[in-house]
Amino acid sequence: MAYISLTAVHKTYPNGYCALKNITLDIEAGQFIAVLGPSGAGKSTLLRAMNALDPATQGEISIDGVVLSKKNYRQMRAHIGMVFQQFNLVDRLNVMTNVLVGRLAERGWLNSLFYLFPKTDYQIAEAALREVDLLDKAWSRADKLSGGQQQRVGIARALAQQPKMILADEPIASLDPKASEEVLKLLRKICSEKGITVIVNLHQVEYAKQFADRVIALKAGQVVFDDHPDQLTQARQADIYGTTIEETTNEYELVLAHT
Amino acid sequence: MNMSWYWPTPNGKPPLIAVLSVIVPLAVLLLTASTVDMSYNKIFYAIPRMLDFTKNLWVMPDWHYVPQLAKKMLETVEMTLLATALAILLSMPLGVLAAKNASPHPIIFRITRDLLSFIRALPELVWALVFVSALGLGPLPGIMALSLVTVGFMGKFIAESIEVVDAKAIEGLESTGCTKFQSILYAMLPQAVPDFIGSLLYILDHNLRAASILGLVGAGGIGYDMVMSMRLFNYERIGMIALSIYALVTLLDRLSDVFRQKALGGILNVH
Amino acid sequence: MSIKTLPSRPHNLFPLWLSLVLALLWLIIWDLDVAFQDLVYGIADMGEYLSRYGAPNFSNMSSYLHLMIQTLVTAFWGTTLAFIMAATIAPYAARQLTPNPFIYRIARELLNFMRAMPDLLLALIFVSSMGLGPLPGVLALAVHTAGFLGKFFAENMERVPAGKYEALSAVGAGFTQKIVFAAWPSMLRESVGNVLYIFDRNVRMAAVLGLVGAGGIGLELHDALRLFKYNQASALIIIILITIVAIDNLSSWIRKVLN
Numbered sequence: 001m002a003y004i005s006l007t008a009v010h011k012t013y014p015n016g017y018c019a020l021k022n023i024t025l026d027i028e029a030g031q032f033i034a035v036l037g038p039s040g041a042g043k044s045t046l047l048r049a050m051n052a053l054d055p056a057t058q059g060e061i062s063i064d065g066v067v068l069s070k071k072n073y074r075q076m077r078a079h080i081g082m083v084f085q086q087f088n089l090v091d092r093l094n095v096m097t098n099v100l101v102g103r104l105a106e107r108g109w110l111n112s113l114f115y116l117f118p119k120t121d122y123q124i125a126e127a128a129l130r131e132v133d134l135l136d137k138a139w140s141r142a143d144k145l146s147g148g149q150q151q152r153v154g155i156a157r158a159l160a161q162q163p164k165m166i167l168a169d170e171p172i173a174s175l176d177p178k179a180s181e182e183v184l185k186l187l188r189k190i191c192s193e194k195g196i197t198v199i200v201n202l203h204q205v206e207y208a209k210q211f212a213d214r215v216i217a218l219k220a221g222q223v224v225f226d227d228h229p230d231q232l233t234q235a236r237q238a239d240i241y242g243t244t245i246e247e248t249t250n251e252y253e254l255v256l257a258h259t
Numbered sequence: 260m261n262m263s264w265y266w267p268t269p270n271g272k273p274p275l276i277a278v279l280s281v282i283v284p285l286a287v288l289l290l291t292a293s294t295v296d297m298s299y300n301k302i303f304y305a306i307p308r309m310l311d312f313t314k315n316l317w318v319m320p321d322w323h324y325v326p327q328l329a330k331k332m333l334e335t336v337e338m339t340l341l342a343t344a345l346a347i348l349l350s351m352p353l354g355v356l357a358a359k360n361a362s363p364h365p366i367i368f369r370i371t372r373d374l375l376s377f378i379r380a381l382p383e384l385v386w387a388l389v390f391v392s393a394l395g396l397g398p399l400p401g402i403m404a405l406s407l408v409t410v411g412f413m414g415k416f417i418a419e420s421i422e423v424v425d426a427k428a429i430e431g432l433e434s435t436g437c438t439k440f441q442s443i444l445y446a447m448l449p450q451a452v453p454d455f456i457g458s459l460l461y462i463l464d465h466n467l468r469a470a471s472i473l474g475l476v477g478a479g480g481i482g483y484d485m486v487m488s489m490r491l492f493n494y495e496r497i498g499m500i501a502l503s504i505y506a507l508v509t510l511l512d513r514l515s516d517v518f519r520q521k522a523l524g525g526i527l528n529v530h
Numbered sequence: 531m532s533i534k535t536l537p538s539r540p541h542n543l544f545p546l547w548l549s550l551v552l553a554l555l556w557l558i559i560w561d562l563d564v565a566f567q568d569l570v571y572g573i574a575d576m577g578e579y580l581s582r583y584g585a586p587n588f589s590n591m592s593s594y595l596h597l598m599i600q601t602l603v604t605a606f607w608g609t610t611l612a613f614i615m616a617a618t619i620a621p622y623a624a625r626q627l628t629p630n631p632f633i634y635r636i637a638r639e640l641l642n643f644m645r646a647m648p649d650l651l652l653a654l655i656f657v658s659s660m661g662l663g664p665l666p667g668v669l670a671l672a673v674h675t676a677g678f679l680g681k682f683f684a685e686n687m688e689r690v691p692a693g694k695y696e697a698l699s700a701v702g703a704g705f706t707q708k709i710v711f712a713a714w715p716s717m718l719r720e721s722v723g724n725v726l727y728i729f730d731r732n733v734r735m736a737a738v739l740g741l742v743g744a745g746g747i748g749l750e751l752h753d754a755l756r757l758f759k760y761n762q763a764s765a766l767i768i769i770i771l772i773t774i775v776a777i778d779n780l781s782s783w784i785r786k787v788l789n
Contacts, residue, residue, distance in 0.1 A: 051700055077702035088697035092715040097267040101711055105702030112707045115273075116264040139269050154697075161701055284610055291603040295664040295745070302669075308659040337558040344555050380774045382734040384741070385751065385767065392755045393579045398562050472650040475741055476752070482650070486742065489654040501651060508646040 003029035003197060004050065004165065009059035011045050011221075019045040020056070021221040029164070032191040033199045034208035034229070037218035038241050043201040046218065047167045050199075051080045064164065078105035081158025081196075083187075085170040087150040091143035095134065095153050098142050099125040102160030121160075128159035132186060148179025155186060165197040166190070173203065180204075184211050205237060321495035327484070328496075332503050335480035338398050339470045342405035343463055350410045351448075354417025361421050361443050372418070379411030383469045387478040398479030405466055405473070416458055420451035460515040467511055471504050586768055587761035594747065594769050601746035602773065604664045604739070605732035608671030612732075613725060615676035616641075620683035621709045626695045627687060629705065641684070644677030649735055653744045664745025671735060675728050682724040686717035722788060726781040733777050737770050 004027040011020035019042045027033065035043045048054040050061060052073045061068045068076055081102070089098045103121040104112060111117070129135045132152040137145060142153060151171060158166050168187060172180035184200070188211045191198040202208050208215050209229045217225035217232075217240045224240055225232070265271035355361045357375055362368035378386075383404050390400030421443075428446045437445070474482025481500060488496040588594075621627045622637035649670050656666030687709075694712040703711065714721075740748030747770060754763040 053696055053699060074702045074704065077700055080700070082697070082700040084693060084697060086691075086693050088691075088693040090694055090712060090715050092718065093711070094267065097711075100267055101698065101703070102701050104698070104704075104707045104711065107707070109704060109706035111264060112710055115266055115710065117267065119263050119265065122265065157697075157701070287606065288610060291606065294600055294603045295607050295668050297607065297665060297668070301660050301665055305656070305659040309655070312655060312659060334562065337562050341555060341558050341562070344551070376775065377771070380771050380778070381767065382738050384738040384748070385770065388752060388755050389763075389767075393576060402562075468648055472648050475650060485648075485651055486654065489651075489658065501647065504648060504651070505643065505646040509642060512642065512646075 003027055003064055005060075005062045006050075007060045007062075009049060009056045009061060011042070011049055011054065012057045019221050020049065023059070023221075023223060025216065025223065025226070027197065027199070029197055030191065030195040031197055032188060032211060032213045033197075034212035034215050035199060035201045035218065036203075036205060036208055036215060036225075036240065041218040042221040043218055044169050045221075047082075047169050047199060047201060050167060051077050051082060053082075074105065078161060079163050079165070081161050081163035081166040083151065083154045083158055083166065083168040083171045085173045087147075087154045087174075089142040089150055089153055089157075092141065094139050094141055095129070095145070095156075096122075096125060096138045098153055099128055099156045099160050102128070102157040105161070124162065125156070125160050128156040131159055131190070132156045146179070147175050148182055151175060151179070151183050152186065155183070155190075159190070163196060165199070168198065168200040170201045170203070172207075180207070187211075205232065208232070315494045316498040318495050318498070320499050321493075324496050324499060328481075328499055328503060331474075331481040331484055332507065334398055335470045335474075336467070336507070338402050338405065338473070338479055339463065339466045342402045342470070343409060343459075343466055345402070345406040346409035346413055346462075347459070349406070350413035350417055353410060353414040355421065355443055355447075357414055357418035358421035358447075360424075361439075361447055363439075371414075375411050375414040375418075377411075378407050379415065381408070383408045383473065384476060387473050388476050391477050396477040396479075401470065401473040401478030401480060404478060405469060408469075409462055409466060412462065413458075417451060417455065420454055421447045424450045457519070460519060464508070464511055464515065467508060471507075582760040583764035583767070585761050586765040587759075588765045590762070590765075594750070594766060597740075597747040597750055598769055598773055600664055601736045601740075601748075602733060602777075604667050604744075604746055605671065605729060605736040607668045608675060608732050608736065609725065609729045611668065611672035612675040612679050612728065615672065616679035616683050619676070620680045620687060621705070621713065623680065623684035624687035624713070626690075626692060627705065627708055627713065638684075641677045641680040644673055645681065646677070647674060649674040650739070650742060653739050653742050657743050662743040662745075667736060667739040667744030667746060670739065670744065671732050675732060679724060679728050683717070683721060686720050686724075687713045690716040719788065723785060726784060730774075730777055730781055733774060737774075 004025075006023050006025045009020055009023040010018065012018045023046065035046060037043050045054060049056045050063070050068075052068055055068075055070075055073075063076060063080070066072065066076065090101075097115070100117050100121055103117060103124065107117065107121075126135070126138075129138055132155050134149060134152055134156065137149065142150065145153065151174075154171075155166075166187070171187070172183055175183065184207055187198050187200060190196055200212070209232060212229050215225060215227065215229045215232055216223060219240055225236060266273045268274055353371060353375065356363070356367055357371040359368055362371070386404035386407055387401055390403050394400045394403075424447050428450065429442055432442045432446045470480050472480075472482045472485070474480040474484065475486050477483060481504065484496070485500050485504075487493075488500060619637055619641060622629070622633050623641055625634065628634040628637065652673055653667055653670035656669050660666045660669075690713055694716060695708055698708045698712050736746050738746075738748040740746035740750065741752050743749065747766060751763060751766045751770070754760075754766060
């Protein structure tokens with residue numbers, strides 16, 4: 001049985017806009033999946049439906065056999081890590097605390113009120129920081145770090161949850177190329193070494209080809225490609241994006257030539 | 260399972276500032292509890308009396324009182340509007356005088372600044388006491404007290420807004436050879452206006468509340484009726500008064516929200 | 531394509547608004563029957579009147595000081611109690627944190643109600659239930675300013691970028707945990723400013739609550755004026771003045787230190 005299973009999932013917003021249409025997918029455990037597609041295709045919506053930040057309006061999503069429903073959002077989320085485009089760290093708090101936030105699902109409210117965590121949580125957080133190579137910054141304020149470093153803290157936070165899967169919603173869209181590669185290499189390493197299922201939203205087709213085991217492409221809320229990245233030829237890309245990278249470059253040169 | 264709990268700091272203990280900001284106020288509270296007669300007994304025994312009071316409020320309103328109530332509420336609103344309008348008028352020139360970069364002379368700047376601080380420092384009710392003592396009862400001392408204090412706040416606010424105005428706009432104007440007065444009018448004041456509108460709404464809200472209690476010392480408005488009905492245990496009237504004040508303040512609140520959303524944009528397109 | 535004619539001037543409504551306001555003010559002056567001429571004639575009298583305050587009489591200094599300290603303490607107690615109440619209610623009045631829209635509305639209305647009741651009225655009610663003294667003043671200030679502070683805190687919480695809350699939802703954090711780890715660290719600076727502002731305001735209010743028997747220096751001033759003891763009145767006014775200016779400067783200093 002597939003680890004993550006989406007069946008006839010629809011997402012319609014209150015204003016009538018239909019972001020996901022009849023998505024049916026099966027995802028095996030331990031895969032590294034890149035989700036591609038033009039802006040507005042529903043990539044974010046797809047991920048956010050999986051951890052119910054924006055729950056699906058129709059259809060069923062089940063993870064490891066358990067169906068996602070209003071009653072179990074919090075418990076499910078405890079084992080689903082998420083990495084955000086804007087990092088979503090708490091600027092004023094130090095890196096360690098931001099990582100410890102990943103443990104909150106298992107902590108009661110009283111200890112959380114006083115920012116208290118048990119020793120075991122610190123050990124888990126330390127391991128997570130070691131994994132992302134930011135141990136030396138553990139006590140720095142989160143907003144004092146570079147973009148790439150902040151995203152790695154975000155990944156550490158997800159790791160601290162000891163998740164079975166990590167959803168990364170455009171994790172490199174705010175990063176420069178060097179930091180982007182670092183982050184994707186890190187996610188790939190986590191997937192291969194720990195067997196954590198990783199699903200990443202991306203714009204860059206080259207990264208998808210470089211890192212992913214499987215590419216799912218969305219267009220206007222529907223799956224238009226679901227295969228090994230090697231199958232992602234120019235022609236297929238044209239279908240997804242409406243054009244290819246080569247073509248756009250040529251158009252640009254054409255425009256330049258005529259001015 | 261014995262888990263030892265730590266704070267997320269290098270040494271596992273809470274940061275000093277956090278500890279102090281809890282301990283110090285607590286210590287002050289404990290030390291000063293007697294000064295305010297803080298006693299659980301007093302509060303505890305007061306609860307049934309307050310419930311009693313609330314129960315007594317659910318009586319038929321005194322319909323004969325409505326005309327006077329309306330008159331006094333209207334007076335309260337009028338006091339607020341008039342005092343605020345006067346204050347705006349007075350505070351603009353004073354604000355200019357109290358702004359370091361617009362004031363004609365450093366001595367004038369200092370005097371105006373200190374004067375504004377002085378009139379700001381006393382609560383409206385204290386000024387009202389003074390003015391009632393000088394002018395007798397009625398809304399006039401109340402209006403004076405309200406305007407005075409508002410001028411104090413508005414004047415300071417305008418002065419500060421003028422001081423942080425964009426120097427480039429001023430330069431642009433001065434390069435055309437205009438006078439200081441013109442540069443104030445065309446560069447400084449217009450830039451200060453949007454923030455001014457925002458604070459105006461706060462001031463109106465504050466003044467309405469202040470106006471509703473000035474009557475306590477005879478300076479007009481619903482305050483006098485409010486105190487007298489409490490003293491005479493006129494439960495019907497107290498409920499009506501409280502309700503009308505609540506309605507008025509809430510109305511102003513909603514209007515401010517609407518105005519805030521719409522106006523910071525449209526109406527200010529002066530030219 | 532070039533513009534050949536000047537676009538028509540946008541309608542300028544400002545003069546319209548201004549004339550409406552002026553008309554309204556004229557109406558008010560007429561209705562209140564405010565005798566501004568009395569004021570003008572009275573300017574000379576004002577001069578003489580104000581001179582009566584010229585010789586402040588500090589003979590009762592120790593009792594005045596005691597009353598002023600009582601006023602300050604009343605304000606402090608009121609502010610702290612208000613803080614506790616406001617911090618408890620505010621999360622329920624913040625859109626991103628509130629458990630459901632119904633509770634949100636109730637919390638908002640509760641805060642509005644607490645704000646709308648004039649502190650003097652509350653003081654009167656508490657005095658009639660508890661007798662004279664500073665305690666009813668403390669409670670009146672606490673309830674009234676809890677409304678203000680609660681609204682400020684709720685607005686601060688709503689201004690925190692949604693992503694911070696989402697990150698906490700995504701790890702499976704609960705209500706209290708979101709408040710402690712996302713809301714408060716992100717709104718600390720503005721909130722301290724709010725508390726200082728409210729304390730400032732409470733010192734002024736505490737000074738006058740004495741007029742209804744709720745302790746503090748206000749009653750003393752009222753009696754002095756009623757008995758035409760201008761010298762004592764001016765001494766009291768000076769004490770109030772100095773205290774409030776001192777508190778203002780203290781607040782500014784604290785604000786500066788925190789930046």
